[in-house]
Amino acid sequence: MELRAIVDVLRRWWWLVAIPTLVAGVATLPALPALSASSGGYGSVLHFSAAQQSTDALPADSGLEDVWLASELAVHAIAAWVRTESFRRELDVAPGVESGDTAALVIASDNHRSIGQLFLNHPDAQSLMRIATAAADVLQNTSRNYFPQFAEGSAAVSLLDAPTISPAPVPLGQRLAPLLRVALGLVAGLILVMIAHTFDPALRTREDLEMLGLPVLAALPRK
Incomplete structure (x- = not known):
């Protein structure tokens, strides 16, 4: 998949990335004061x-x-x-x-x-x-x-x-735990985007039609 296509997919399903990342971030907040x-x-x-x-x-x-x-x-x-x-x-x-x-x-x-x-x-x-x-x-x-x-x-x-x-200094693993949780939320969001894009029945671009073997006679420009 080309970089432009990846960007289009992320723009279309950005909320699937944002939701688990935000949930992980909110779940991490109560633990931050403990990192004193x-x-x-x-x-x-x-x-x-x-x-x-x-x-x-x-x-x-x-x-x-x-x-x-x-x-x-x-x-x-x-x-x-x-x-x-x-x-x-x-x-x-x-x-x-x-x-x-x-x-x-x-x-x-x-x-x-x-x-x-x-x-x-x-x-x-x-x-x-x-x-x-x-x-x-x-x-x-x-x-x-x-x-x-x-x-x-x-x-x-x-x-x-x-x-x-x-x-005593806080252990490194404990200091990195909040970042790891947010990173896991981000990875989970990207996986959801891949699943949503794979099973999305809608045809949105010329490339979607060509992948199905359908000839494209013309394309109407966006207004």
Whole structure:
């Protein structure tokens, strides 16, 4: 079908495209206020460094490089520990954390050389603040229960910043959902146009007659 013919079809059946697109747009409007900055929940990031409190386990001839390597390994171990169930259990019983606070908690971590990062995400800002404060205390005081290599004392964990809460970004899929609904309405309208044009019994143009094999003797111009 030529471009001109496609344009003619769309001009003839434009309302079939408009109706489902408008319906999808109207149905999307109530969901738009939910796409606020806080609809993605709230997040908190704790940056920390760690090292053994005692260097007696290091070789006597070790230098500063070995101390930094031990610190990097300690950060790596703690960053892995915070993703385990044992760390979550410590948060559950930590002072200040209320029952059920950690049910919706999402925990992630990362480490870059000797700096660890603990990522916390929660739907409620107040619950997350309680959890973040408790997490800082757990990091600093309970590592000896899970790492025998720290000997008699916990690792010396230093927080590089105080716990802060900020709105987490809305997930990309949730942000694009309204546009996808409108796009589906548009596609549905185009499909309706194709169906209507295919089953339309009316003969409107010279080409319609020629497609039926009927000869066209003359055409009257439009006034």
